[in-house]
Amino acid sequence: MTKKFLSLVAICAVIFLANCSRIEQNNDPIIGIWSQSKIVPAENSSKQTIRKEWIFNDVYLGRYHEINGTTISLKTDFNWSRQGNTYTIEYRGLDGKPTHIITIVQADDGTTYLESNEGSTLAVRE
Secondary structure (H helix, E strand, O other), X not given: OHHHHHHHHXXXXXXXXXXXXXXXXXXXXXXXXXEEEXXXXXXXXXXXXXXXXXXXXXXXXXXXXXXXXXXXXXEEEEEEEEEOOEEEEEEOOOOOOOOEEEEEEEOOOOOEEEEEOOOOEEEEEO
């Protein structure tokens, strides 16, 4: 009886230790907060800031916000992936929001920004 019990405990221990694995740490340079801000004229001749914000996390997911003044007007999640130096951002649940294909560019002045495949700046690292 004791041998069977010890054998069972040993088998359980081997299975438990074999299933323990480390989660690989993702230290991709895109992880972090990237934003784009622009000032537009408002109806009453004042100016309003429109801010777009992308928050990339290490499990290939992220959160996108559009903020008009102080109000969040749009909030959604996105998936991101990387192939070589090219990143793809796919938005979930937003009809009409295009998939962005981007690269990370380091300017001569040290600024890091996301450049779309059309050549325009999508966002700047915060």
